[in-house]
Amino acid sequence: MCGNTMKHSDGIVKQAQKLSNSCSLCAKRPPFSARLRNRQGFTLLELIIVCLLITISLAFSVPALRQTLVIDQLAANSRKVIALIREVRLLATQEQQPYLIHFDLDKKKIWYRADVATPKEEQQHPDSQPGIQFPPSVHFKDIQSGTTEKKQSGELALWINRQGYMEQTILHLADDQDNIISLVISPFLSTIKANDSYISLD
DSSP: OHHHHHHHHHHHHHHHHHHHHHHHHHHHSOOHHHHHHHSOOOOHHHHHHHHHHHHHHHHHHHHHHHHHHHHHHHHHHHHHHHHHHHHHHHHHHHHTOOEEEEEETTTTEEEEEESSOOOHHHHHOGGGSOEEEOOTTEEEEEEEESSSOOBOSSEEEEEEOTTSOOOOEEEEEEETTOOEEEEEEOSSOSOEEEESSOOOOO
């Protein structure tokens, strides 16, 4: 009985010691506001240096990014022209019907229609016909065909017969940075070669 009492008193003493230790730790720990004031942050000079480095990196990266986007636009529109010409040649063979591909070099637009008698109103409004409208940064430099002179402005129509054959033609597309893509159209083959330099029929 006495032993149990002593054990119980020893436990109470130990718990009291633990409580006193935890209270002493709490008393030694500074309040949150004091800790926040002692914590160091960025100085004004460090922030200015970081902003200056970001500005310098943007000054070098933005022109290169713009150049990449412009070249991508030229390549993307070249692929659209290739796909359109292939589509029209395929339509001509499937329908056994001649087709015309119209190029408006000034308005930077391409459209096509079947080579049949159509009202003049439809011919004068190409917006109703399927085709491609180039963005402001892409334009025709010129078009060279086997039977016509080099065309740098105005309109030009290429004729495709019912077998899908057409004259050998080179389309020169350019952008505002003078990058050029030459599209070489074969008279008999459906393949269209693209070259990133100026190619002439001569």
